[in-house]
Amino acid sequence: MGAPTAWASGGTGAGVRVAVLDTGVDATHPDFDKRVVASKSFVPGESVTDRHGHGTHTASTVAGTGAASGGQERGVAPEADLLVGKVLSDQGYGQDSWIIAGMEWAARSEHAKVISMSLGDSSRHGQNDPVSQTLNKLSAETGALFVVAAGNDGPRASTLGAPGTADAALTVGAVDQNNQLAGFSSAGPRQLDDALKPDITAPGVGVMAARPQYVKDGSEGYYTSHDGTSMATPHVAGAAVLLAQKHPEWTTQDIKNTLMSTSMRTPDYSPYQAGAGRVTVPAAYYAEAFATGSVDAGLVSWSPGTEPQPIPRKITYTNLTDSPLTLDLSVDAGSSPARTFTLGADRVTVPAHGTAQTDLTVDPKGLAPGQYAAQVMASGSSPAGHVTMHTAVGGLRRTREAQPHDPSEGPRRPAHERRGSGHG
Template sequence: MLRTTTTARRAAAAATAASALVVALTVAPLAATLPAGATPLNDATASKTTVDTSRAIVQLTMAPLATAAKTKPAKGKKIDFNNSTTKAYRALLSKARNDYKAWLRTNVPGASVTGEFDIALNAVAVKLNGASLKQISATSMVAQAQYEGVYYPTAASIADPDLALINATAGWGTNGAAGAGRNVKVAIVDSGIDQTHPCFSDAGYPGQTQLGDKKYTNNKVIVARVFNMKLNQNGFDAQGVGDHGTHVAGTVACNYQTPVTVDGVAVPYKMSGVAPAALLGNYNVFPGDVESARSEDILNALEAAYADGMDVANMSLGGDAHGIQDLLTIAVDNLDRANMVVAVSAGNEGPGPFTLGSPGSAERALTAGASAVPHFVGATLTVATAAQPFLVAAGDFPTVAADLGAPLGVVTGTTNGFSDACAALPAGSLTGKIAVVSRGACTFTTKVRSAQNAGAVAVIVVNNVAGDPTAMAADGTTPEPTIPAYMVGGSYGAALLALDGKAATIGAQLGYQLTSNANVMAGFSSQGPVDVSLRAKPDVVAPGVNVLSSIPMADCEDATGCFAFFSGTSMASPHLAGSAAVVRGQHPTWSAEQVRSAIVNTATQGVLKDYKTATVTNDVLVVGAGLENLDAAVDAPAVLGPVSAAFGGIPAGSGQARSTTMTITNTTGSSKTFALSVSDQPAGVTYAVSASSVTLAAGASATFTVTATAAKAAPAGFKQGFLRVKVGGTEVAHAVLLTVTK
């Protein structure tokens, strides 16, 4: 698992029904599409269901409100539901759905409609009851039908290292935290929000109209709704039982300067969300102990969020992608056109190309890859003859109550010299020893259990990627290991191999550790390109490893607040959602596309590091446009549409040329001349821009053409370049260009 929690949470969870919920941060595994040699690093690669063949979404032919000519909102505006034209067209859509339902009752009587949509999609959800997709779509009223996808819920005070990485506080502007996202509404489509957490106290917030189940709302968390097909039989409500949604919500909008304690360790700074003044909506699609949601649940949640007036939505979830006609990605695109920004996690199925899932694959999704925050809570491992102690991270497993001394028992194997301990170890081989094994190939629980069964008194897991250790999550299987377990950074692996048998001591004292290992890409972060369209994704990278945020108060005994370190692209996406709230708050007339562009096209390049070597990488399939920079985003003098350009697949050696148009808008208050050029020309493909510069009045826009020409001798592969936009020699924006020769 990529999820990490606290020792205090383990004790509380054991006594509650919530203990059964292990929320997945990954998208549904795409192991079948991984290229040879690309092994997921998420430590839990068991297959999950990605499609529910018992249910379908049926898209009808009439356009939804978001895109219909009569009802689509003007640029930068939202749908006016009170307009007579909108009401009339909505009635037509309702009639069309009623006509289809009547047809279905006559022609496929076993099937039944379970939901209806008209904002992002003109569609119905159908329980098939044995019917086929062909049967339910055998009418001219239907544009297409798809099985429902199944989706999983993919820091004296120092400065908050998380916010510092993305220049968040600088981006808050002259009003500081009090204005950061103020009056902007962010929907959290997840496992709920614990509104009783100090991060979401409404003290000082003006009165708000509260919607949904008001047991779980206040003047900060202003909506609480639940969406799940099991609702009627299980009686779930909107309560934030699972810790995933509360963690995500804290990253978006935890109140400014909230004190933090983890496992009894006082963190030496007070945390804030990226948009601490924003308002939140709880759209719970993983209620109670439910671990998956269907397309219908998510569509319902998104449409409700839009109708409730949400400006931004965050979806730290994902599932299998279904190509260019994936209905959930179409819905995301349409909501963006209707002026709601939708931030989505890329998924945790990396490394390797084509591992990005839905709905992060949507062209207009603001899709997040994950990089490291350089901190954790842990202890020290002292070994005889070693020059200095090793820092080890604590997590879900027990920690030592008093200093524990024992010889090291290195278990050798093929993963950087260590065994992954996924299979049973020889009985008695680790009796009385502190076992040292490698991360990878199976869950942490499996490794710790294997070592314990072989007699180990404690376990040290060596990370198999660059950067800091992460706090390990238990997988919930029984019997649960009872011995202490920690992780150590992979850079210490060689030293530990040489210390086999040496006397060692694990210290009982936990402490907050701030390191220099910032901006290392997560090995698990899913990579593009998107299938079919071959568009570059993720769009941009944000912190997603060792992210410290809130979890439900029931998970801890500390009444002052409950916090934990989590890892996953689920943790990166809310950074983008919070950033979108800040940008929208400062630029309320910008369209959703312009907000996305400001965040994507001003990202910082040349700082993100490869997960294996820790050397800088600008591979757009891994890092997109770079590491988000909120300060640059809010001051963006130009925005682009689309935010990147994809030229699809060109047969290698064909010599073909393909073109696409882009729009640039001057967002400043005065006339500007923008120089346009292409850098990083790849071997075999040449990119060209139709104009070397454009001069635009304040607020004006212009279109230009970018052309990709493949050489007749072009080798197969991914061909990336960058469109550069400069004013007076200073770069103000850049956009990814991608062609695949094959």
């Protein structure tokens, strides 16, 4: 991810409050010495101590110091103020009520700027469940950014687990060290409305991070390796913390858009599989401009004898520099017909410290039912060098409407370790 380049410029997350809602933490681990500023258990009868291992692993990826490894296994934002909410039991499962209470605590009581949630419900694929609804509400009311695992039920379509399905969530899939999408990484679109998700990917295969001393699994040492979108999520949460430290005035949407539009494209995969691309810290941290992260044309219904109308959308570009920025625009339609996505202009000039928009039209006329996606590319030059960014675009044409889903309360589990073993 390139986090050390931000560290070299003082981007360590200092002063930013980040919450990890999971199975708790081993606060005695050297990597958390004087790092946990607040903690609370929402699991009846259990302390915040992590006897499962999942929470310690994810928390150290966000904000561990790497002390037990001489700094080798340092987290992405090693000087952030770490908040730990135990919302999953020592068996790795939790009720909606526990998770919602933890979210309220982190966002309202502890004023976390970023909240990392490596958990999900593989039986819910829309956003009408209580946890997804709470996430959207808290994000709007508090400005907290919820970074949530996509789930480990891929590669089939529409396998995203709630609350990673929520509009306001920054939803994270997993890639390996070669930036190949992990076979377990859940894919979109979201069910019920076929919205474009996930949003971004991050390393989630063979991730080494802290191991709690309380786990009796036969292994030893301060660290252990795991796979899962659970492991990818805290990488993105840490990157969000670095941006929040550098740009304290930024909104949640600014952070999301920057991480997505400056990510490294993974063109072998549709945005419905891998979002905008793989998170890249240097490009986001030193960005001179950013674009809307994704544009969703939504669900286009189909019936015999009718033709759908073009769908208008807009992309916004934000210039962070002291000089006007002229961007050349183009569409990479991938396997979609080129005429499906058209821009209102092939060039836009963004004023210094200002914004500009371009029109995007998605034309579903004549398209067979299916998924259609593209990336809108923008490039230009600034006094500091070349500027590039991209926006993921998607739309779906279907033969019938999605059916309602019962959002009744059920157990949740961490988006954890599906690869090969079937755990999680």
